[in-house]
Amino acid sequence: MMRLNPKYIPLLATAVVLLAVFFTGSLLYPNFGTPRVIVNLLGDNAFVGVAAVGESFVILSGGIDLSVGSMVAFVGILIARLLQAGCDPFLAMGIAVCIGTAAGAVMGCLIQFFEMPPFLVTLAGLFCLRGLGFVIRPESIGIDHPFYAEVLPQLSILVAPKAVLPFTAMCFLGSVVIGSFVAGFTRFGRYVYAIGSNENSARLMGVPIARTKITTYALAGFFSAFGGVVSTFYMQSGNPASFVGLELDAIAAVVIGGTQLTGGVGYVPGTLMGILILGLIQTIITFNGTLNSWWTKIVIGGLLLVFIVLQKLISRRAAQPV
């Protein structure tokens, strides 16, 4: 029998939990295990998922990004405002993503050049972007541009009878594929893992720390901003007060996906599974109808605990000489 590499155990555990949750749902409710539920799951959680891909990189590098929720809301209201002013939708999305990437890069520079804790810098980013969203427009703006009303619905694909894969889901899956490729198969990805494992030895190995770290935060800003773009596809509006606490969902998904918050260990596809687990729990609670929404938080907290303790056990076992 092939021996399982211990580094894949958290990922495998996530997959087992995902299947267990899915089959529990399917056994409990007759219409649960249909393709339609699965495509909706991907579509409804797309913007969190896209942002969580960026968060994975930051966490892999040993940092943390708290500005995700504010960034998604900020980009949403920015795009809605630009469209209201008669801007071309692609130009608006381009501007929004550029601003998001630049904001991430600025946070990365502060963290790298002044050795400030990522926690505080991205906390400042959280406050700043949330406030700037309100500066643009303090209330929700609906989007009625023809691109959103007419072109977007046609971009969805019929994958199975009665199951239409929405465009948001495709953006999500695309982000996961790109993120997995960058993390696993590029030099930059290896650098991120190296810095997350041990920044000191990475520096001694000749890894360009400053460039990699700033790029990591810029990349997280890019994915968060892209998550904001996807959120406008999904909500058809922009609201500066929305998505409070989204960063917690993103961080939870990354951790449940088997990535260690200490950095250096984890895989981007795990984040996809983490998002699906969070989404499935919500779907089960919706299907049940009698359970209240607060159970979602309690179950997510419990799952977080299980995964953290599991990782602790694995790393403790790996540290012991065999």
Next chain:
Amino acid sequence: MIDWVSDLFFWIVFGAILFSLRRQRIFWTVGALALLLLFNQFFTPGFFHIQLLDGHFYGSRIDVLNQGAKVMLLSLGMVLVIATGGVDLSVGAVMAISAAVSSRMLVTEHQPAGLAIAIALVISVLAGAWNGLLVAGVGIQPIIATLVLMVAGRGVAQLVTEGQIINFLDPTMVYLGNGHLFALPFTLTLVLVMLMLTLFLVRRTALGLFIESVGDNDEASRYSGINAKRVKFFVYTFSGLCAGLAGLVACSNIKSADANNIGLYLELDAILAVVVGGTALQGGRFYLVGAVVGALFIQTLTTTLYARNVSSDISPVPKALVIIAVCLFESELFRGRVAQVFRSLGRILKPLSSRIPQKFFAAARHDAPKP
């Protein structure tokens, strides 16, 4: 006329305090607060106005003390946690739990207010102990260990209130956040008592030394005979108690328990207060009074913005800029670069930085190998 005299008296006292602190780390925090107040003295009309109504003082400065009580209470627990090199993200959620439990005991279970408060505090202490167990017992990174309760805690609070906003009119509970003692808000007395208690615990017993040594290097403190695990367990439990008290004040302020919104984002304010107060996030040396002054600084900033008609939605932006400015000035590298650019300024900055313990910078460096 009376206002003019009282302002002068205020500034003389404040100036004397500032002068007496000139050689201490906390000088910078109090100085920042003084600058903010000085700005208000000249540019925010009515900010310094204080009047006596029904035997109680009212005014913007009193509001700052009253509204800042929650973050001041939280920062007392948070500063000890941060001193051990950890962080407690769950205080906001624990506040919600404490508010939910006390209101439920009071309204749904018809218990007397004293019992309701006691049970809420016991449960908050248990919540803190749970964090302590995860951090000290299981050995999980503090930021993750407390994240669990931060996510699940609000759900538990909603479970307790059954998703309702519980309103109460019990005089004892309402007094906690709205009452007056010695013509000043009762919350001020509560904060002072807790501050004295904490100061006694950490400065009159060896506990403070243990906490700083664990924050500096928990491995070394363990070898020198300090039970690092027990110290860590204590600080998280204490933080739970502080959060429970803050939760009671918060729900008493609005005479209802809203599990969704009580304490939302206050963990961030508390961490900010500790950092503004001069304690580094890496742990080690901590400044208890500094954290309380930091909390006052944040509340003064918020009240200033409201007094100047800045929308509460936009007020996070200046707050963010202040965080960045404070952190930049605590960064040795930043001061070094500024000193490089302005040599003359460097001459002023250099003697200042030598006043701060050298360890403060040593801990800020990332060169130290990870354990």
